[in-house]
Amino acid sequence: MQYFPMFLDLKAKEVLVVGGGEVACRKVETLVRANAIVTIISPAIEGFLRGLVDRGECHWVQNFYSHEMMDRRFVQVWATTDNPDLNHQVYRDATKLGILVNVVDDLPYCDFITPSIVNRGRFQIAISSGGASPVLVRNIRQKLEYILPQNLSLLGDFAASKRNDIKQKLPSVDLRRKYWERFFADPAVESAANRQQLEQRYQSLLSDNVTESGSVTWIEFGADFELLSLKALRLMQQAELVLHSIECPFVFVDSVRRDAERLVYRDEGQLNELLSEANKRALRIVVFIEQRSAKYNLLIGDGLRLKLAQS
Template identity: 50%
Template sequence: MRYFPIFMDIQKRPVLVIGGGEVACRKIDMLLQADADITVVAPSIKSYLMNYVEEDKIHYIKGFYHSDLLAKQSYVQVWATTDNSELNHQVYRDAHDARILVNVVDDTPHCDFITPSMVNRGRVQVAISSGGSSPVLIRMIREQMETQLSSKIAMLADFGADKRNVIKQHFMTVDERRKFWETFLRSPEVEKLTTRNELEQLFSQYLSSNIETKAERNWIEYHQETEMLTLKSLRLMQQAEWVICFNDCPSEFVELCRRDAERLYVDTEQEIAEYLHQAEVENIRVTILLKKGHLLRNATLQAYLSSDIYVPTL
């Protein structure tokens, strides 16, 4: 993984854009959505951008780029969008010397950061990137996600933000709050709702009832590639509070489990049995990753497996 995924808060923070053509227009539209404080430097700019200047949405410095511009404000980002590669590379060097993050558009080797393809659902943003290697593939993935992610997600995200203080007052621990939201958002009733009022009513019902989570054991079989996992496997792996696996389990399977789940690596089946006993006492949801073809010999684990959820690989 060459590029570290990060969402950067640039609201009201100064950003410098070099160039005033079509490419600058596209980037400035995106930066405006993030409410950045944008300054454009160019001998001339498109009328599209001039409208922004007249509406006082962006600042415009009419003229040619020179390195002294970087010292005028504490810019957090610099964008080089001109069709002059020599000038763009000079901007790149100057920004590096000034220790400012820089992006030279369509020139990945001269970028400290790149912008992913985005799927937006209000507060929810899904970023997709191939590190600049396959933009057509990324566009196809984005198109698929656009059809799969409901517009209801935006409403749910806004609702969750509005109810943060209510939940903090009702539940004392982070674990209790997380379990409530998981139970509420995964409820079949939520799928049927279409309005905020309906969501409020359901929320009140769940808040007034006792949400109890029980111990749960899900056995996920893996084979050679992560693509062989079923959708059910991936869903259950995202619900785990503990992930138990043998030390030789490939990391790519473990990393598909919930990010904040505790990873428990073992050498023997007896260790798994001990962890599962503890999980049952503490009402913890566990995912156990088993390699395809592994035959359990421990009698306790065999008994668990006969009554648990086991999801084979494809």
């Protein structure tokens, strides 16, 4: 992993942008939306930036950049001019003061890079190739824009408003997690267009019993991860315990819920012991087994076995 992914809180923090052209427009717009205090240094700026300045959303120093303008009060610096020598001077000046700097489209002179972003209100999805393939990143973003529901912001705001209420209704963390999983998977919730519709489903689902009962799902693994069904992927994200053999490819195990416990089993006997202990804890369990294997049939019994699709 070349870059450490993180989201930076720039609210009320000072950021310097050197340059006033089209590239600066894109960067400044995002910075202003993040509530940063933006200072632009450039002898001239685009009309879009002038509008932001006129509305008091950022500051403009109408001058050529010089090293005296660099200041430790800036937590981040952007060099966006079409003059490489000037951009590199900005980089050196910022680096001397220990300030993180990005020279746009000049990767060796970047302490950080910005990802492609999908925005849905409270939700942000960042995608990066480490600067290797911007076109591929854009294609991935377009796919996510198409897949993600447009009401995602509405769902996030509603869930946030119910944090205290759900704690009173469902006392344990596990019960609340199971409830929200059920809530967000509900078709009426997925298609809700307003808060009133969400409130109706919220109250209706609360009236049903949310139990702490466990479950076991058997999922086949093979050479091609993409042959997993959507149902298998969904149950993998609900699992609290994952049991797998050493032969199971890492991509299968790594794709389960991040906070799920992961244990390796050697044979059927050890797997049976692990299952017995987990069932006492009423956990939701996913067991990865080899594709078309018959040696676990006695353990599976009438349980749910999800097979890989045919390639």
